[in-house]
Amino acid sequence: MLQKGLGLSLIITALCGSVALASTVELSLRPVLRPGSGAGGEVVSVRPIAALAPTLRPVARPGRAGAQDGRAAPLHLASSPEAGFQRWIAAFKPRAVQAGLDPALVERAFRGIRYNSEVIARDGNQAEFTKTIWEYLANATSDKRVADGQQMLRKHRRKLEAIERKYGVEKEIVTAVWGLESFYGNIKGDYNVIEAMATLAYDGRRGEFFAKQLLAALKILQRGDTTAAQLKGSWAGAMGHTQFIPTSYELFAVDFTGDGKRDIWSNDPSDALASTAAYLARSGWQKGMPWGVEVRLPAGFNRGLARRKTQKMPSDWAKLGVTDMQGRAVRDFGAASILFPEGGRGLALMIFEKNFRAIERYNAADAYVIGVGHLADRLKGAAPLIGNFAPGERPLREDEIKELQRLLKNKGHALEKIDGKIGPNTKAQIKAYQSRNGLTADGYASEALLEHIKRR
Numbered sequence: 001m002l003q004k005g006l007g008l009s010l011i012i013t014a015l016c017g018s019v020a021l022a023s024t025v026e027l028s029l030r031p032v033l034r035p036g037s038g039a040g041g042e043v044v045s046v047r048p049i050a051a052l053a054p055t056l057r058p059v060a061r062p063g064r065a066g067a068q069d070g071r072a073a074p075l076h077l078a079s080s081p082e083a084g085f086q087r088w089i090a091a092f093k094p095r096a097v098q099a100g101l102d103p104a105l106v107e108r109a110f111r112g113i114r115y116n117s118e119v120i121a122r123d124g125n126q127a128e129f130t131k132t133i134w135e136y137l138a139n140a141t142s143d144k145r146v147a148d149g150q151q152m153l154r155k156h157r158r159k160l161e162a163i164e165r166k167y168g169v170e171k172e173i174v175t176a177v178w179g180l181e182s183f184y185g186n187i188k189g190d191y192n193v194i195e196a197m198a199t200l201a202y203d204g205r206r207g208e209f210f211a212k213q214l215l216a217a218l219k220i221l222q223r224g225d226t227t228a229a230q231l232k233g234s235w236a237g238a239m240g241h242t243q244f245i246p247t248s249y250e251l252f253a254v255d256f257t258g259d260g261k262r263d264i265w266s267n268d269p270s271d272a273l274a275s276t277a278a279y280l281a282r283s284g285w286q287k288g289m290p291w292g293v294e295v296r297l298p299a300g301f302n303r304g305l306a307r308r309k310t311q312k313m314p315s316d317w318a319k320l321g322v323t324d325m326q327g328r329a330v331r332d333f334g335a336a337s338i339l340f341p342e343g344g345r346g347l348a349l350m351i352f353e354k355n356f357r358a359i360e361r362y363n364a365a366d367a368y369v370i371g372v373g374h375l376a377d378r379l380k381g382a383a384p385l386i387g388n389f390a391p392g393e394r395p396l397r398e399d400e401i402k403e404l405q406r407l408l409k410n411k412g413h414a415l416e417k418i419d420g421k422i423g424p425n426t427k428a429q430i431k432a433y434q435s436r437n438g439l440t441a442d443g444y445a446s447e448a449l450l451e452h453i454k455r456r
Contacts, residue, residue: 081203085115088202092211101218109194109218109228116199119191122235123204132444133341133367134395135422137385140180140371146378149179153379159270163256167277168287174277176376177362178269181243185269188241189234193217197237197246213237216246225253225261232265240264241272252279276362283358289333291359291373292351294385295322297338306338311353322350325386341366345444346387346395392448401426401445407453408433 089110096106139145153160153175160171175184182188197214201207217237221228233239237246244253244264253262256274264272298321305320314322314336318329322338330336330350339349349370359369374385387394396404398420405426409415413429422430427443433453434441 081115081117085199085202089113089198092198092201092214095211096215096218099215101215101222105222106218109221110198113192113195113198115203116191116195119196119199119235120203123200132395132422133347133370134387136367136371137374140367141375141378141384145179145183145375148184149175149375149379152178152184156269156273159256160273163270163274163277164287167274167281169277169280169285170287170376172376172379173280173285173291173359173372174273175379176372177242177276177280177359178273179375180368180371181238182241185241185267188232188265189238189243190232191235193231193233193237193239193246194228196233196235200236210237213246216250220246220249226263226265230265241269242276244272244275248279249275252282254278279362280358283361284354285358286334286352286354289352289355291355291369291376292339292349293330294325295330295338295348295350296325296327296388297322297348303340306340306348308337308339308353311335311337314350317350339366341370345393346389347385348388392446392451394447396445396447396450400447400450404430404445404450404453407450411453411456 093103093106093110097103153171156175157171160174163169163174164171178184194214194217197210197217200210201214204210217231220226221231231239234243238244239246239249241264249262249264253264253275254271255262256270257263257268262271262275264275266272295317301321312335313332314330315332317336317338322330324330334352334354336350336352339351341347341349356369356373359372362372363369374382378384401422402418402420405415405418405420408426408429409418411433413432414425415429416425422443422445426445430445430449431441431443433439434443434449437452437456439449439452
């Protein structure tokens with residue numbers, strides 16, 4: 001389950017994925033999968049096959065990054081990716097058989113599989129946007145996402161309550177994961193998972209990781225949980241309503257309906273929602289404990305205390321002047337730490353380690369965790385986060401960002417487009433402006449920055 005994107009301050013790295021906010025309501029907000037970030041490491045053990053090592057060893061190809069920059073080198077020298085890809089598949093099949101897969105099933109699974117250049121292009125274009133937490137949450141907890149989530153809660157109330165009783169994970173949290181992963185099943189992905197995993201294993205940056213995903217995907221077919229035609233997902237292999245990657249599926253998926261299949265692809269989301277609850281439960285979720293609470297900090301608060309390792313009971317934080325947004329001490333739900341999602345600008349959270357970490361194991365990006373947690377709160381009827389901005393530190397609205405972009409362009413900055421989005425180019429031009437004018441070059445599009453540019 002750890003795909004798309006995300007790792008979100010809100011810098012979505014190449015191992016955490018991108019959060020490209022292309023419209024008012026972007027359907028999937030998952031930052032992209034990272035190897036080893038889930039519970040149990042998210043990596044299924046695969047027996048080494050010494051006889052295949054020479055055949056499958058990466059070989060450098062001109063024009064592609066090699067081992068020296070930390071990226072897996074390509075696995076071929078062929079001028080035609082398709083020809084090299086088919087040779088790689090031929091070499092991989094014995095590995096699959098040695099891993100316990102039926103030879104006939106392996107042959108069927110790879111029949112018609114082709115090198116998918118679109119998958120490689122998607123893998124090479126992660127981490128393209130840096131979003132503030134407010135930009136991310138604007139989509140993660142949009143009016144539509146909240147309204148649709150509340151509708152799903154009503155529609156599936158009985159099954160969600162049954163899942164909550166069995167696994168001890170609140171129905172709103174499970175529904176929030178569903179909402180961020182696939183917009184409640186609307187975009188589960190239509191890539192052939194076998195083809196996508198094979199392409200990435202052959203020609204991607206994380207070849208062995210995706211080879212393990214490929215083996216796990218083949219095991220799904222062997223168990224009969226779904227068919228090859230239905231084994232669809234994202235370009236990075238995240239599948240079903242709540243976007244499990246194959247190794248996560250192998251470890252945590254459950255058959256909640258009792259039909260003998262762990263069917264996370266079905267129009268009936270029961271198995272997918274129960275699997276998500278099972279994943280969170282095994283990751284340490286504590287029912288009745290919040291994931292986090294927005295807090296106010298006293299003047300002069302020692303910001304060095306805002307780190308995950310510094311944990312106190314909320315009553316002890318209250319002695320230091322930390323309260324909820326209404327000025328009350330937070331209840332002693334458990335050990336908590338203070339988190340500044342944007343380095344201390346505008347938002348302070350008291351996060352409860354057990355539940356924050358449980359969501360984090362589903363996806364390690366801070367903004368994803370906050371997005372799931374806050375969406376769950378909104379589904380319960382909670383108000384939006386408020387923020388505690390210093391004068392002039394409020395993030396800009398879309399129309400204000402467009403104005404900022406026009407002003408920067410008028411002053412000679414190389415803006416590619418006026419779109420109201422803080423992409424990497426806009427952020428770079430903001431930093432350039434800030435540097436030239438003696439401001440802190442943090443690339444943050446604040447109200448104060450807009451006023452500064454207007455006065456110049």
